[in-house]
Amino acid sequence: MPNEQHQDPLLPGYSFNAHLVAGLTPINKNGIYDFFVDRPEGMQGYIINLTRSGEGEVYYKDQSFVCHKGDYLIFPPGESHYYGRRANSEQWHHYWVYFRPRALWTNWLVWPNKIGKIGYFCPKRDLTEKLEKLFIKIVDIAQSSDMYSELLGMNLLESFLIRRMRSLSKLNEKNYDYRVVLACNYITENFNKLSQDDSFINQVSHYVHLSPSRISHLFKENMGVSISVWREDQRMNRAKFLLQTTPLSICQIAQELGYKDQFYFSRVFKNKIGLSPKKFRYVIYSKH
Numbered sequence: 340m341p342n343e344q345h346q347d348p349l350l351p352g353y354s355f356n357a358h359l360v361a362g363l364t365p366i367n368k369n370g371i372y373d374f375f376v377d378r379p380e381g382m383q384g385y386i387i388n389l390t391r392s393g394e395g396e397v398y399y400k401d402q403s404f405v406c407h408k409g410d411y412l413i414f415p416p417g418e419s420h421y422y423g424r425r426a427n428s429e430q431w432h433h434y435w436v437y438f439r440p441r442a443l444w445t446n447w448l449v450w451p452n453k454i455g456k457i458g459y460f461c462p463k464r465d466l467t468e469k470l471e472k473l474f475i476k477i478v479d480i481a482q483s484s485d486m487y488s489e490l491l492g493m494n495l496l497e498s499f500l501i502r503r504m505r506s507l508s509k510l511n512e513k514n515y516d517y518r519v520v521l522a523c524n525y526i527t528e529n530f531n532k533l534s535q536d537d538s539f540i541n542q543v544s545h546y547v548h549l550s551p552s553r554i555s556h557l558f559k560e561n562m563g564v565s566i567s568v569w570r571e572d573q574r575m576n577r578a579k580f581l582l583q584t585t586p587l588s589i590c591q592i593a594q595e596l597g598y599k600d601q602f603y604f605s606r607v608f609k610n611k612i613g614l615s616p617k618k619f620r621y622v623i624y625s626k627h
């Protein structure tokens with residue numbers, strides 16, 4: 340029989356044998372939770388935590404850093420956890436969400452590292468409240484026990500990760516020439532209608548009412564890469580996404596992306612990504 344300690348995720352000994360577990364750890368000086376979390380081998384899933392009040396201190400090998408209100412930290416699987424209330428802070432209250440990610444989240448979980456592989460994120464002020472509300476909602480939902488709560492929690496977590504990505508892409512947004520933006524949208528919406536060779540530039544130029552050489556030049560100036568390279572990168576991104584998230588066959592994906600020949604698509608994919616589409620799909624699924 341599991342003892343009580345095993346049923347409290349805030350105390351050592353809880354198994355975390357689930358896709359989503361979340362909570363609030365209210366560490367007060369000399370209170371029952373006032374100890375250092377010490378998991379040298381890390382955990383099987385990811386943890387994201389958000390400091391609500393006070394300060395925490397996170398150690399990694401011989402380094403450490405302090406986390407403050409509003410900071411999010413992410414600990415990837417297998418990364419050691421050694422953290423607790425900062426000695427001169429009266430408290431450290433933090434929300435946390437433990438999860439086994441969905442395959443398509445992979446790229447969204449790589450955050451800039453603080454130390455080791457511990458990632459860090461602090462949203463821009465206009466987003467702080469929105470993201471915090473969402474994060475707290477995940478914690479609430481994950482703690483209710485009806486049959487849909489885990490699904491709903493995963494759904495909100497996905498939404499949190501997407502919102503974070505979106506906020507980063509907004510930060511990077513430059514003032515692109517609107518014809519370049521038009522060209523980008525046109526390309527990504529018409530992969531399967533554009534010619535495979537460079538004559539697709541004529542189609543794009545027609546669409547944006549510029550000459551082929553003018554749009555090529557403007558595109559390179561705005562995006563830093565040529566229009567052909569950009570299209571190929573986007574096709575590879577979409578291919579990875581479709582391989583990860585849909586059961587479409589390689590042949591169907593090739594068609595969707597405008598490659599007439601699935602073997603040619605596989606060759607291009609392997610060249611760029613380093614794995615064949617089939618192997619890529621296999622590796623992604625066997626990781627999770």
Ligand code: FCB
Nearest residue numbers: 348349350364376435437
């Ligand atoms: C609690 C910690 C919290 C998180 C969960 C999984 O004990 O307080 O930060 O690590 O475990």
